Amino acid sequence: xxxxxxxxxxxxxxxxxxxxxxxxxxxxxxxxxxxxxxxxxxxxxxxxxxxxxxxxxxxxxxxxxxxxxxxxxxxxxxxxxxxxxxxxxxxxxxxxxxxxxxxxxxxxxxxxxxxxxxxxxxxxxxxxxxxxxxxxxxxxxxxxxxxxxxxxxxxxxxxxxxxxxxxxxxxxxxxxxxxxxxxxxxxxxxxxxxxxxxxxxxxxxxxxxxxxxxxxxxxxxxxxxxxxxxxxxxxxxxxxxxxxxxxxxxxxxxxxxxxxxxxxxxxxxxxxxxxxxxxxxxxxxxxxxxxxxxxxxxxxxxxxxxxxxxxxxxxxxxxxxxxxxxxxxxxxxxxxxxxxxxxxxxxxxxxxxxxxxxxxxxxxxxxxxxxxxxxxxxxxxxxxxxxxxxxxxxxxxxxxxxxxxxxxxxxxx
Numbered sequence: 546x547x548x549x550x551x552x553x554x555x556x557x558x559x560x561x562x563x564x565x566x567x568x569x570x571x572x573x574x575x576x577x578x579x580x581x582x583x584x585x586x587x588x589x590x591x592x593x594x595x596x597x598x599x600x601x602x603x604x605x606x607x608x609x610x611x612x613x614x615x616x617x618x619x620x621x622x623x624x625x626x627x628x629x630x631x632x633x634x635x636x637x638x639x640x641x642x643x644x645x646x647x648x649x650x651x652x653x654x655x656x657x658x659x660x661x662x663x664x665x666x667x668x669x670x671x672x673x674x675x676x677x678x679x680x681x682x683x684x685x686x687x688x689x690x691x692x693x694x695x696x697x698x699x700x701x702x703x704x705x706x707x708x709x710x711x712x713x714x715x716x717x718x719x720x721x722x723x724x725x726x727x728x729x730x731x732x733x734x735x736x737x738x739x740x741x742x743x744x745x746x747x748x749x750x751x752x753x754x755x756x757x758x759x760x761x762x763x764x765x766x767x768x769x770x771x772x773x774x775x776x777x778x779x780x781x782x783x784x785x786x787x788x789x790x791x792x793x794x795x796x797x798x799x800x801x802x803x804x805x806x807x808x809x810x811x812x813x814x815x816x817x818x819x820x821x822x823x824x825x826x827x828x829x830x831x832x833x834x835x836x837x838x839x840x841x842x843x844x845x846x847x848x849x850x851x852x853x854x855x856x857x858x859x860x861x862x863x864x865x866x867x868x869x870x871x872x873x874x875x876x877x878x879x880x881x882x883x884x885x886x887x888x889x890x891x892x893x894x895x896x897x898x899x900x901x902x903x904x905x906x907x908x909x910x911x912x913x914x915x916x917x918x919x920x921x922x923x924x925x926x927x928x929x930x931x932x933x934x935x936x937x938x939x940x941x942x943x944x945x946x947x948x949x950x951x952x953x954x955x956x957x958x
Contacts, residue, residue: 547690553585553945556653556679558672559665560641562597562614563589564604568778568813569859573686573732573754574665575604578686581663581941582608590672592617592643595660613653615645635714637689638709654679660945661813667715670722680944683726684752687736687855687880688743690716695853696782716743723747727944733880736855752937753882754859762921764838766914771806773799773906774844774869776837776860779815779830783853791850791899792822798900800827803907811840841867846906846913849873852894856879861889862928865920870913872903881950882928887918 559574566575581587593601595616601614606944622640629639634661650672653659662681664670667689673681688713697708723729723744731737740749775791777784788810799806810819813833823830834840841847847864854877861881864871871889878891892902906913 548550548935553941554658554659555581555585555587555941556590556650556659556662556673557581557587557665558590558650558662560592560669561594562591562600562604562612562733564600564607564703566595569781570666570686572859576755576757576930577663577665577752577934577937578604579612580930580937582687582831585803587611588613588653590646590653591790592612592641592646595619613646613649615643615649617641617643617646617651633714635668635711635718637668637711637715638671638718643672647672661941663941664726667719667722670718670726674722674725680728681726682728682730682940682944683722684730685719685723685736685740686732688716688719688731688739688901689855690719691739691743692853692855695855699786699852700863709864720744720747723749728940732885735879740864750936750940752940753928753933754862755933756859756862756866756924756928758925758929760920761838761841761863762868764842764867766868767842768845768910768914769843771799771803772810772844773806773808774840774847774902775809775849776811776840776847776864779812779819779832781811783818783851784812785819786853787849787851788819788822790852790894791848792825792828794896795850795900795903796825796828798896799907802904809840811837811845837863838867841869845910847871847905848896848903849877850899851877861885862924865889865917866924866928868914868917870906870917870920872899872906874899885920885923888923890915890916 557578563571563574566572574786578587587610589612591614593616601612605612625642626636626639629636659679662673663677665684667685693708693712697705697712700708728750729739729747730752732754737749737751775788798806808827809829811831811834815830815832820830822828841864847869849858849861851874858877861871873891874887874894875891878886891903892899
């Protein structure tokens, strides 16, 4: 409830229908909407990618919200990206542009009074950039332009040019949005530093991700031999690069010491490059699984060998919540909540360094299991959604306080 004791009506815009909450962007959106819908009226505006219409109806039923999610095909995305390119706009804006959603959002705001708009991910800000009479919160999550900049540095040829163009244009768009919205948010203290460096002069709030500790801790630890897991959506380029690096540059060193070892890549939509890794002895690619906890509970170590990592890596927090020892890189560890890094092992991204750290962990299984238990307790005490989303409650109350009070006085309620 707002400070006036009345219900706040919120329009929440996000890239994908946040159901089921099984990938990086859906997870925080689902939990934020669940939190908000307990006390407020929430309408979700999103895009229905590849048959996710049924998921929209399930989200409505589970959280008692209304969902606007017009179909958005790959063909439509490709056409819109081409138009964005010709118009000198970021390709990301084209990818997530949908005229049906734009019309629906405009109709909502024209026909009903809203007290706040929350936008998750900068590419969705295009739908309400022109709205001036409703307080808006822009949750960047991370600074997308700098993700593209990092990818440009790693890429070659035409991809380097494309990623570089995307970085420059997105930064220009991010600066414009941050300057016009009432509040800007990112997901970690490290990302806030990035924001302040590239979008100076704009205050930034931190809305950290949480973890459903009860869900991930519900399956007891039961390690089976030398099982190494990576969990993540497997059409996301940084994830593809990470598992490819490990399987081709590190894995043979682990197998030399542990011939029975297995490397299991767990995640939906594995691209051809990832599927090909299953041809390496000891490597398994699962594709989509309904419950990652089975793989986490049986793993000796969960790895996140990321070269490029923006924001908070949910895969690390979830592994910690499951009590699994974690090995990661400095790039991924930077975005962890304060105090979390001491409960994981951080190794350099060079093959020798990463392999040596993993072999050391495998030779000290008792100590690593103890580290996993302490990591799980850290998550329980500091990183639940209940704890982390209090900041969203406060921010919403701050930006709606004056407008909501005025509306209450006008109606005499």
